[in-house]
Amino acid sequence: MTRVCMIVKNDCKYDYRVLKEARSLARNGYDVTVVAVNFGGPAEIEEDQGVKFVRISIPRGRNILAKAFFLFVLYAWRAARAAAEEDADIYHAQGATALIPAFIAARIFRRAALIFDAHEPSISFFKFREILCIYSLPVALAYWIMGKIREPLVRASDAVITVNDLIADEMARYFAIPRPAVVMNCPPLADSDAAAAPDLLTQMAGLKPGTPIVIYQGAFVKHGRRLQSLVRAGAYLNKGAIVLVGFGPQEEELRTLVARLGLKRRVFVLPAVPPDRIMSLTRSAQVGVVPIEPIHLGLRMSTPTKFFEYIVAGLPVVTSDLPQVTRIVEKYELGLVCDPTSPKSIADAINRILGDPALYSRMRRGALRAAQRYNWENQEKVLLETYRKVLDARRGDSSC
Numbered sequence: 001m002t003r004v005c006m007i008v009k010n011d012c013k014y015d016y017r018v019l020k021e022a023r024s025l026a027r028n029g030y031d032v033t034v035v036a037v038n039f040g041g042p043a044e045i046e047e048d049q050g051v052k053f054v055r056i057s058i059p060r061g062r063n064i065l066a067k068a069f070f071l072f073v074l075y076a077w078r079a080a081r082a083a084a085e086e087d088a089d090i091y092h093a094q095g096a097t098a099l100i101p102a103f104i105a106a107r108i109f110r111r112a113a114l115i116f117d118a119h120e121p122s123i124s125f126f127k128f129r130e131i132l133c134i135y136s137l138p139v140a141l142a143y144w145i146m147g148k149i150r151e152p153l154v155r156a157s158d159a160v161i162t163v164n165d166l167i168a169d170e171m172a173r174y175f176a177i178p179r180p181a182v183v184m185n186c187p188p189l190a191d192s193d194a195a196a197a198p199d200l201l202t203q204m205a206g207l208k209p210g211t212p213i214v215i216y217q218g219a220f221v222k223h224g225r226r227l228q229s230l231v232r233a234g235a236y237l238n239k240g241a242i243v244l245v246g247f248g249p250q251e252e253e254l255r256t257l258v259a260r261l262g263l264k265r266r267v268f269v270l271p272a273v274p275p276d277r278i279m280s281l282t283r284s285a286q287v288g289v290v291p292i293e294p295i296h297l298g299l300r301m302s303t304p305t306k307f308f309e310y311i312v313a314g315l316p317v318v319t320s321d322l323p324q325v326t327r328i329v330e331k332y333e334l335g336l337v338c339d340p341t342s343p344k345s346i347a348d349a350i351n352r353i354l355g356d357p358a359l360y361s362r363m364r365r366g367a368l369r370a371a372q373r374y375n376w377e378n379q380e381k382v383l384l385e386t387y388r389k390v391l392d393a394r395r396g397d398s399s400c
Helices: 016-027 064-085 096-109 128-134 137-156 165-175 189-193 200-205 227-236 251-260 275-283 305-312 323-332 343-354 357-371 376-398
Strands: 003-008 031-039 044-048 051-058 090-094 113-118 159-162 213-219 241-247 267-271 287-290 317-319 335-337
Touching: 003 016, 003 064, 003 096, 016 031, 016 051, 016 090, 016 275, 016 376, 031 064, 051 064, 064 096, 090 096, 090 376, 096 113, 096 137, 113 137, 113 376, 128 137, 137 165, 159 165, 159 376, 165 323, 189 376, 200 213, 200 241, 200 267, 200 275, 213 275, 213 305, 227 241, 227 251, 227 343, 241 251, 251 267, 275 305, 287 305, 287 343, 305 317, 305 323, 305 357, 317 323, 317 343, 323 335, 323 357, 335 343, 335 357, 343 357
Parallel strands: 003 031, 003 090, 031 051, 090 113, 113 159, 213 241, 213 287, 241 267, 287 317, 317 335
Antiparallel strands: 044 051
16 A cells, blocks of 8 residues: 655644545545644644544744744654654655655655645745745745745655646746646535535524625635725625634634624624534535735735635635636636725625625526536546656656
8 A cells, every 4th residue: 555644834633635635545545644733732643534643743933933944943853754754655745834844754764755735836936025025034034045945845856736727837937847736725526515504604693594694714814815804894785794714813803893893793703613514604605705915926826725615615706806716707707806905895796796686696606617627526636646647657767
């Protein structure tokens, strides 16, 4: 049995992409271990759905510079050692932060294949002034240096995977490598066939059954996500309520804003749920929102997981103008584009969709058509084919 070791720099309890890929490989006969992190806690080992999880212990950093450099060195060493102990045939770096420890495990501690899974655009694509818009100078410099260190490791990988066509094209051009395989962050189409609970979100929010729900699901962070604008859009809704489901440092700030604006019956902030339950919530909404302001290259090139979850659930989408997302929205006529910095623009798009039954039905049909292409069943085929090619290449090398 082929042994696979994935490495990721989080606890992998809510990382839906890593969980989907690991479980897909396990279902298809691979022996899969995920080396993850338990920040501030002890080392852990557990098994779930045929996948072994090894969580190494890493202390929590007191500041972002410590996390960006000093703690990263500790993480890279411990993750590489833990991964090497698995004696895998293939090491799969989940995201740029995992590439260095995966390379060390695969090429220094072992003689194994290396797959790099780029979850977002490389920091190498950014102009340095763009990095400075996100981080302070010392942190920006640390990230830039780490990006340069990783560049030869990308080229040394046996295969590269990424999340959309735009990033794949740019990676092929910048790194002068074969075009990466594209495995999008889509949920299983089977999730849309499960029994729906139409009033699940209204029950959680304490609303009257049948109240139209507009959902945002994902991280509660400031940078690039106009969640305050989304909250303020609640004041302009003609009907229904906005429900934000997720976690992050902005959570209390959003709750405070809801209370200050007197929107407690129009806007609700709910805690995150495990990845296996998120589609049950999504299916109980009527509209999905992607209020991301593309203030830097990483966000402009993104295709958020929530977008695919919305369309697999058959929800019309209100989104900001992200090139890859907008292309799908327009092709399938499944939603409207808004200005994420304007609460009125967000609300106008929501009101138009909820206020026109014919338009709503047409957009829902468009979302379900798009879901026939953008689903995990299709993405899994690309993942498995990539693994097959890597294994075939290594068998060919060993026979020479």
